[in-house]
Amino acid sequence: MNILSVASEVYPLIKTGGLADVAGALPLALEPLGINTRTLLPGYPAVLAKLGNTDVLLHMPDLLGEPATVLSARHEGLDLLILDAPTLYNRPGGPYVDSDGRDFADNWKRFAALSLAGARIAQGALDDWRPDLVHVHDWQAALVPVYMRYDEKPEIPSLITIHNIAFQGQFSADILPDLGLPEHALWEALEYYGTLAFLKGGIATAHAISTVSPSYAEEILDPHFGMGMEGLIASRANDLFGIVNGIDTAVWNPDDDGLLASSYSTATLRKRVANREALTRHFGLDDDAAPIFCVISRLTWQKGMDVLAEVADDLVAAGGKLVILGSGDPALEEALQASAHRHPGRIGMVMGYNEPLSHLMQAGADAILIPSRFEPCGLTQLYGLRYGCVPVVSRTGGLNDTVIDANAAALAAKAATGIQFAPVTVAGLRQAVRRAIRLFDDKKLWYQIQKQGMKADVSWTASAQRYVDVYNRLLGKG
Incomplete structure (x- = not known):
């Protein structure tokens, strides 16, 4: 099966967020399952610099002008x-965004062009x-199925993945003629x-819609999370799938990670203390046995940083104790x-x-604190x-x-891997932190939670198969 993937960023070439991780990791996870993926992305300077030698496949002298x-x-x-569109x-x-952090004024054209190129490649x-099918990611590639729908050439099956419905690619309706759409x-x-x-x-024109977790697929049907698109998504509920992301377990492997002071595994978990000591020194923390909470996040309201x-x-x-790595809202x-x-x-x-x-x-x-509102x-x-x-x-x-x-119940079954809390309020997070500290004080119990989490399958293996199931359904094979 041949898949065309279209995305605005792909790790390890260019990354601003999780979209790049998915666009870079999913094709590699699909390959052992017999799926051949070609990924279309913009020719940013950083991308072209990393690639070096390239071959010319297609000239498009008038791509939206x-x-x-x-x-x-x-x-x-x-x-x-x-x-490559200089x-x-x-x-x-x-x-x-530009060097001052402002959105480029012509982002509509930059990503409409990416979508139009994707549609043309999808159509031969x-x-x-x-390709047999086109898989597009987020608003930057969302016009691919739109261009196919309103073109004379036959469209091929399409899947759009919503990584975050808050980012919608909204522009003035006055640009419609410049998009070349009726x-x-x-x-x-x-x-x-x-x-x-x-x-x-x-969302309106793709043959199927996916989100990056089952719970999020349910949440975006609710006005609280749907950002004004919940009605449209509800009308497409039979075509909606939630597939959780995986991670690259070769890059993120505590047993073989050159970025650590000491590698370790579930069998050698006590070696983890060397990393705790290195972290303590890096952040200038007091050297004592108090639990260290970390935050690695954009510092925004969505992430619950207030x-x-x-x-x-x-x-x-x-x-x-607390260590924080991030940036975002100045306040x-x-x-x-x-x-x-x-x-x-x-x-x-x-x-x-x-x-x-x-x-x-x-x-x-x-422990890592993640108090996101969504x-x-x-x-x-x-x-x-x-x-x-x-994880808390x-x-x-x-x-x-x-x-x-x-x-x-989860502790008795030795299934617990972290702490959940709701709602995202000061009282809710305070209680979750105190729960974590109480559990941490029971070293045997904490060790059990750590080991159970480390045994969890967070790879792409199961999720890649879910995507194959959706692809097969779209192609009439499932």
């Missing part, structure tokens, strides 16, 4: 198609390869409360930095993102499970699907 070329390359096992992608900044623009496409697929939303178009800022003092008073950054200044030796903070440090934090902290899937709790860093999570989305709460 811009010259473009489709290049082919292979990189770390990925079969790639690169949309007027759209060759500029300073990130994939979506390449001489030597044609006027009725606006009312049939794209119109969203007076604007035009790329994601809505994908609640964390309110609970930080209580966490220290209850006998815990939340300031509030958390103030907590660190109030509690030297008990709270440490590093601004920004640091991949090696994130590995050390998962290997050295005792979380489509989440990856940091999966890393925590893998590394014996017990809000009961939502993928967090609910991947962490087994340490209630009495």
Whole structure:
């Protein structure tokens, strides 16, 4: 089976979030199952620099008025198609924002062009390869099924994966003529409360829809989580699937991780203490036996960081320590930095993102706090499970699907892998932290929870098979 995957970012070439991890890992997990995937992504400068040699497959002299070329390359096992359109992608900044952090004014055109190129390839623009199915990710690629729907050429089956419904690709409806779509496409697929939303178009026209966890698939049917699209999604409920993400267990492997002070496994869990000591030194914490909580997150309201800022003092008073890695809302950054200044030796903070440090934090902290208000899937709790860093999570989305709460029944069955709490309030998180500290004080019980989490299957194996099942259904084979 040949699959065309279309995404705006793909790890290890370019990454701003979990979308890149999925777009990079899923093709590799599908390959042993007989699925050949080619991934189309924009030719950002960083991508072209990492690829080096490429081959020209297709010239597109007028892609929404811009010259473009489709290049082919292979990189770390990925079969790639690169949309090289210098007027759209060759500029300073990130994939979506300029050097000052502002959205590019022509993002609508940059990602409509990606979608149009994807639609043309899906419909046979390449001489030597044609996909059986196209799998698109988030709003940046959501117009692929729209372009196929409103084209004279036959469309092929399509699947859209929603990684976070909060990001919808909303633009003025005035751009419709520039998209090259008929006027009725606006009312049939794209119109969203007076604007035009790329994601809505994908949800309306793709043959199937998936989200990155079963719980999130249920949540987006509710107005609280559906962000205004719950009615449309409910009308497509028979075509909606929730498939939890996996992680790359070769990159995230505590038994073979060169970024750690000491590797370890479930059989050698006591060697984990060397990472705890290294983490303590890195953040300037007091060297004592108090439990260390870590946070590795964007510092935003969605991630519940305002609640964390309110609970930080209580966490220290209850006998815990806290280390934070992240950046985001300036007000939340300031509030958390103030907590660190109030509690030297008990709270440490590093601004920004640091991949090696994130590995050390998962290997050295005792628990990871994830108080998200909504979380489509989440990856940091999966890393925590893998590394014996017990997840303390809000009961939502993928967090609910991947962490087994340490209630009495789960503890008795030796099935618990973490702590869940709800709602996301100061009282709720405070209680969860105190629960974690009480469990930590029972070293035998804590060790049991750690080991059970480390045994959990957080790989892509089962999820890749779920995607194959959806592909087969779309192709009439299942």
